[in-house]
Amino acid sequence: MFASTKLIAAFSVVAAAAAAVLAAPAVFDPSGAKIDIVYRPHLTSPVEGDSWPIGSQQTVTWDASDIPPEALYQTGVLLLGHLVDGSSNEHLDIENPLASGFQIKNGAVNVTVPKVFPRSDYIVVLIGDSGNASGKFSITLV
Template sequence: MTVFVPKITCPTADTVWTAGSTCTVTWDTSDAPESISNGSKVVLAKDGLQDYQHPLAEGFDLRAGSVQITIPADTAPGSDYAIVLFGDSGNYSPKFTIKT
């Protein structure tokens, strides 16, 4: 089994997303293996706490390098959010801001 831990390229520390908006999460696929053993999922984390119960996307091809998500409209504003990308391993984005 090959573990694929791609670097998330968006969001970055400078990213500001708006609650209720559709955004694109991107990651580097330059070293993606031909076979990725686990399913895919994107979850939102706030202050290090991951919201596993409400994934923003799942079941997409990790080799695609991006997936669109919708930030829930009821998301509280803050600058301590991160995206967690799961495949063979979890990978955190830098902390970024969500506004209302």
């Protein structure tokens, strides 16, 4: 009985370690290695006060000058959301990304402004292995 208790304890330690490794976020690396890294580039446009007409082409930019080598192959998703005063909810439209599959290292992605309700509290959120939001901007009728 004592041997089976030790065996169960050893198995539990191995299972817990495996679960911790499998739960860690990973970045794709073509070499096949699993890399754990969080890289949050600063969004440089749009900035607070910008105005995007519906249907126009816009470029969202971020500073990728300090991207670590481990994040060179990260791809991103760009989501549109909006902020409401007094709420921390970003109201992200995850069903309709503005862009996806682009390389974070490029520092920019072009988008077509969707047909949405005009308002002045829109944000874009860049998601790679973490999310970071722009300042509030407007989407207007043409």
